[in-house]
Amino acid sequence: MFLILLMYAALLAVPLWSMAVAVKLISAVLPGRRPNWARDLLRWSAGMAAVAAVIAYSIGLGSVQWDASEAESGAGSSPAAPCRSLPPGTLDRLAGYEPSYFPLGFDCLMDDGHAVAADDPYDLLNALTAAFALAAVLLVLSVGFRNEHRARERAEAKAKAKRSTEPLEAS
DSSP states (O other), X not given: OHHHHHHHHHHHXXXXXXXXXXXXXXXXXSSOOOTTHHHHXXXXXXXXXXXXXXXXXXXXXXXXXXXHHHHXXXXXXXXXXXXXXXXXXXXXXXXXXXXXXXXXXXXXXXXXSOEEEOSSSHHHHXXXXXXXXXXXXXXXXXXXHHHHHHHHHHXXXXXXXXXXXXXXXXX
């Protein structure tokens, strides 16, 4: 039940997340930015990509829990809703189901022991979660590379300034 409530919270967070991204992107293209805006935008984007990965995974968790809960009780609960799209010959051999929370999925178990993946949106949610998580990691790495590049530029500028003042002191 908790995962279903988490899914609803994630669904409510999607419009807020979208508005925040839109406002930030608009503010990034308008004139009058701070001097360090690119680094801040990368850090903010990394955080928002991580939030998007959590939202996508939370929606998937709630969806898996919803399907599993629906398959356990009530009239018309058998076969499980995701398994109903299987071909008619396969439906006759259906013995149960098995929800998967990592990776997200819902498998239909056959009477001979093998599992058939149900027709569901979990592949898309898994792909979205992985893509957003990868984007977050890459953005964090780019912030680190940018910081390292700026530190090297400063060190080179200090060394150049020091070299340009040394001949004056010697004479």
